[in-house]
Amino acid sequence: MRRLAAVLLLIPLAGLAVGAADYAQLPGGNFRTALKYEDRKGATRIAPFALMRKPVTNAEFLAFVRSQPQWRRDRVARVFAEPRYLSHWTSADALGAKALPQQPVVQVSWFAAQAYCEAQDARLPSWDEWEYAAAADETRRDARRDPAWRERILRWYSHPSNQALARTGLQAPNAYGVQDLHGLVWEWTEDFSSLLVAGDNRNQGDADNAKFCGAGALSMDDRDNYAVLMRVAMLSSLNAEDTTANMGFRCAKDLK
Numbered sequence: 001m002r003r004l005a006a007v008l009l010l011i012p013l014a015g016l017a018v019g020a021a022d023y024a025q026l027p028g029g030n031f032r033t034a035l036k037y038e039d040r041k042g043a044t045r046i047a048p049f050a051l052m053r054k055p056v057t058n059a060e061f062l063a064f065v066r067s068q069p070q071w072r073r074d075r076v077a078r079v080f081a082e083p084r085y086l087s088h089w090t091s092a093d094a095l096g097a098k099a100l101p102q103q104p105v106v107q108v109s110w111f112a113a114q115a116y117c118e119a120q121d122a123r124l125p126s127w128d129e130w131e132y133a134a135a136a137d138e139t140r141r142d143a144r145r146d147p148a149w150r151e152r153i154l155r156w157y158s159h160p161s162n163q164a165l166a167r168t169g170l171q172a173p174n175a176y177g178v179q180d181l182h183g184l185v186w187e188w189t190e191d192f193s194s195l196l197v198a199g200d201n202r203n204q205g206d207a208d209n210a211k212f213c214g215a216g217a218l219s220m221d222d223r224d225n226y227a228v229l230m231r232v233a234m235l236s237s238l239n240a241e242d243t244t245a246n247m248g249f250r251c252a253k254d255l256k
Contacts, residue, residue: 021060021120023050024177025255031132034144034225035195035232046132051125052250054168054179055187056116058089059101061108064116066093071112080111084243102167104185104248110240113188117251124190125252127235131228134181136174144225153227156183165246182227185248192235 030043065071065086072092073085086107090096099105110124117123125133137143144150171179181187238244 021056021251022053023253024053025050026129026133026176026178028132031128031135033128033131034228035127044128046128048255049125049129050253050255051129051133051176051178052252053173053177055104055185055248055250056113057101057168058095058099058103058105061105061116062089062093062095062101064119068115068119069093071115076112078241080241081109082241082243085109085112086243088245100167102169103165104168104180106165106185106245106248107243108247108249109243110188110192110238113249114190116249120251122251122253124188124249126191127189127195127232129252130181130187130189133174133176133178136176136178138172139175141175150225150227153182157227157230185246186231186234186244188247188249189235192238193240195232195236 026049028046028048031046032043033040069075073081073087073089074092076085084107086092088096088098088107090099095101114124135142135144137146137149140146166184168180168184171183173179174181234247238247
């Protein structure tokens with residue numbers, strides 16, 4: 001991740017806050033991830049943080065692109081976004097029928113998502129923060145042991161990925177006031193590339209081993225939490241310039 005962060009320093013940012021996103025404040029605390037790490041035993045201490053209540057929408061990302069035109073699809077450097085970047089928009093600065101204003105923005109790379117968050121004096125959430133927020137249902141901060149709740153989440157994965165996306169905010173807020181963590185889009189995290197790592201990659205002098213900062217998750221600690229495993233596998237299959245038709249994002253902020 002240090003390599004990705006260094007590349008981002010080359011991108012000029014206007015320092016403008018884009019939109020007025022609504023953030024929920026999460027208290028943090030001790031949290032046991034469903035992933036098993038080599039260098040982490042027991043629960044992890046998560047500091048209080050703020051998280052966008054809903055994913056970033058097409059309308060919000062369009063405002064960002066217009067304020068920082070280096071992120072238009074016809075101007076962005078290919079090292080930061082592959083050719084499919086925002087390809088469903090009618091033009092470089094217009095949405096169209098396939099990208100309605102209140103739908104979550106997709107076909108956006110990790111670099112672009114991180115740049116958007118930085119323009120709001122924010123950042124992408126870490127995996128721990130995202131998993132912590134996503135463990136809550138409408139009334140409980142941690143519903144992961146409830147089979148009915150897990151089954152409800154898994155039903156999303158049975159839907160064809162070519163279905164039209166719903167608008168953001170249709171789901172009921174969870175116990176923290178955050179919406180759409182499940183059932184709408186996949187979401188980028190700040191440390192997406194360090195979630196899974198094969199042992200041979202780390203033992204054979206891989207020139208790209210910087211992306212495996214921290215001990216990667218070698219196996220699931222909670223094998224019943226299949227939805228988490230699917231998300232980790234999805235994120236770990238991507239490079240930072242990649243885009244997909246169902247990958248969106250939301251931003252997070254540290255709380256002092």
